[in-house]
Amino acid sequence: MTKVLITGMGAISPLGADLPGSFARALAGDCAIGPASADIAKWLPNVLLARAAAEPHTMLDAKHASLDRASQFALVAAGEAMSAAGITPQPGDARRFGVFVGIGFGGAHTVDGLYERFQSAVQSEGKRNPTVVHPLSVPRMMANAAAAAISMTYGLNGPSNTYSVACASSAIAIGEAFHAIRDGYLDAAIVVGCEAMLTPGSLLAWNALRVMAKPDANNPARSCRPFSQDRSGFVLGEGGAAIVLESAARAQARQQPALGELCGYGRSSDAAHLTAPSSAEQVFAMQQALADAGLQPQHIQYLNAHGTATEAGDVVETESIRSVFGDALQQLAISSTKSMHGHLIGASGILEFALAVMAMNSGSLPPTATLDTPDPRCDLDFIPQHARHGCQVEAIMSNSFAFGGSNASLVARRHHA
Amino acid sequence: MLEEIIKNYLINTKGKDPALFSDPALQVSALGLDSLDMVEMLFEIEDRCGFQLPDPSRYPKMAFREMLDDIEKAIREHNNGELPAFNLEAGK
Numbered sequence: 191m192t193k194v195l196i197t198g199m200g201a202i203s204p205l206g207a208d209l210p211g212s213f214a215r216a217l218a219g220d221c222a223i224g225p226a227s228a229d230i231a232k233w234l235p236n237v238l239l240a241r242a243a244a245e246p247h248t249m250l251d252a253k254h255a256s257l258d259r260a261s262q263f264a265l266v267a268a269g270e271a272m273s274a275a276g277i278t279p280q281p282g283d284a285r286r287f288g289v290f291v292g293i294g295f296g297g298a299h300t301v302d303g304l305y306e307r308f309q310s311a312v313q314s315e316g317k318r319n320p321t322v323v324h325p326l327s328v329p330r331m332m333a334n335a336a337a338a339a340i341s342m343t344y345g346l347n348g349p350s351n352t353y354s355v356a357c358a359s360s361a362i363a364i365g366e367a368f369h370a371i372r373d374g375y376l377d378a379a380i381v382v383g384c385e386a387m388l389t390p391g392s393l394l395a396w397n398a399l400r401v402m403a404k405p406d407a408n409n410p411a412r413s414c415r416p417f418s419q420d421r422s423g424f425v426l427g428e429g430g431a432a433i434v435l436e437s438a439a440r441a442q443a444r445q446q447p448a449l450g451e452l453c454g455y456g457r458s459s460d461a462a463h464l465t466a467p468s469s470a471e472q473v474f475a476m477q478q479a480l481a482d483a484g485l486q487p488q489h490i491q492y493l494n495a496h497g498t499a500t501e502a503g504d505v506v507e508t509e510s511i512r513s514v515f516g517d518a519l520q521q522l523a524i525s526s527t528k529s530m531h532g533h534l535i536g537a538s539g540i541l542e543f544a545l546a547v548m549a550m551n552s553g554s555l556p557p558t559a560t561l562d563t564p565d566p567r568c569d570l571d572f573i574p575q576h577a578r579h580g581c582q583v584e585a586i587m588s589n590s591f592a593f594g595g596s597n598a599s600l601v602a603r604r605h606h607a
Numbered sequence: 608m609l610e611e612i613i614k615n616y617l618i619n620t621k622g623k624d625p626a627l628f629s630d631p632a633l634q635v636s637a638l639g640l641d642s643l644d645m646v647e648m649l650f651e652i653e654d655r656c657g658f659q660l661p662d663p664s665r666y667p668k669m670a671f672r673e674m675l676d677d678i679e680k681a682i683r684e685h686n687n688g689e690l691p692a693f694n695l696e697a698g699k
Contacts, residue, residue, distance in 0.1 A: 253620075311657075319657045325646035 200270025240427030240532025263430030292360030297331025361539025427532030454483030454601030497526020
């Protein structure tokens with residue numbers, strides 16, 4: 191089995207137009223949450239959103255202007271990660287280079303736009319034919335649109351796989367790419383998570399689930415409050431993040447420095463309830479990730495929690511972390527960066543993993559920025575309110591637990607060349 | 608206007624050489640459009656005229672001028688013989 195190194199990372203998130211910008215704002219404890227646009231607020235006046243810090247199409251060639259917004263986020267994040275890794279299109283080993291994408295809901299903007307156009311034509315009193323819609327609507331909305339765009343943009347002939355596992359989508363994409371390289375099926379992969387569904391249609395659906403945060407009266411930006419006694423749910427975000435993974439041999443051959451070693455991946459399914467989490471299977475996912483990495487709980491110093499700010503989610507995850515880490519909790523710092531960037535669903539796993547790798551390398555840990563009044567049942571070190579600096583971090587864990595009961599846990603450690 | 612809309616699309620979005628269109632005998636097949644390109648191109652017209660043009664697979668066998676005439680004929684048939692004024696900018 192070969193070592194798998196992280197050689198490039200990128201993100202376009204509510205916190206920033208790139209990964210360093212996103213990380214800096216996370217360390218500042220700055221929450222990128224705000225009110226919805228007028229077309230959404232008209233029907234859902236209390237809904238909050240975490241919009242991306244930049245418009246993705248402005249960062250891409252004009253030929254990508256008509257792609258779904260999720261695919262545009264994917265291309266922007268992939269561009270930053272590939273550039274950081276020093277990889278240009280059409281690599282010589284293109285058949286050994288895969289594309290792994292995680293997305294929860296494919297093409298929400300395209301689907302919403304299609305129905306909006308249809309309804310508007312229906313109401314045009316015969317002036318427009320409701321059935322005339324763009325012929326590329328299907329390739330824009332298909333779940334693997336982003337994977338297709340990336341493989342074509344970079345000329346990558348390895349597998350181009352898309353994982354749709356709700357909130358765990360991109361964590362699963364990372365793990366599957368990791369194992370494909372570690373086990374010798376590939377030498378490199380670009381892994382991307384993307385999500386863009388801050389549309390009227392999808393927000394109606396999310397609102398009906400009753401899991402969305404209510405606006406904080408004093409400061410709406412601080413409305414997502416994981417592990418807090420006064421939590422009220424999560425805030426939907428949008429964006430994309432990407433990492434480049436390479437076998438140690440490939441990275442060494444081109445003398446590419448590594449940002450860390452991806453070393454552990456665990457996954458499990460609750461097989462119990464559609465939305466309510468199960469501690470036993472979360473524990474199993476985390477334990478598998480540690481065993482896969484050959485590490486013990488005391489080797490992990492920072493954990494980026496799934497931490498969605500739902501009552502069931504926070505309390506069960508706290509129990510699960512306590513079960514896995516036991517005495518090692520004394521030196522484990524945990525945070526939920528969703529308090530600042532919201533829940534990016536299919537992109538959340540990879541954005542949070544990338545932020546955790548940045549924390550490992552910098553020794554600065556992003557906070558759970560809105561944790562003013564901890565829930566007594568969530569009594570671990572959740573890095574309340576303010577970032578922590580000067581920490582020695584040798585290894586990190588990142589958790590993603592999805593609707594549908596799918597759990598993923600990833601472990602990375604410092605790479606000592 | 609029909610010709611302008613199609614030419615603009617082919618030049619600006621598909622990167623075709625504007626010089627191609629100065630040849631009066633230009634064949635559609637010489638434009639190098641695949642079937643997806645063809646339906647995208649036709650959508651530029653369909654979006655403005657509000658109905659779907661019939662059977663796009665006929666066009667690659669035609670001259671560019673013949674295709675324009677054919678499209679105009681289809682639009683007139685749909686509009687009691689009239690050719691409505693189209694916006695040069697797409698509605699989207």
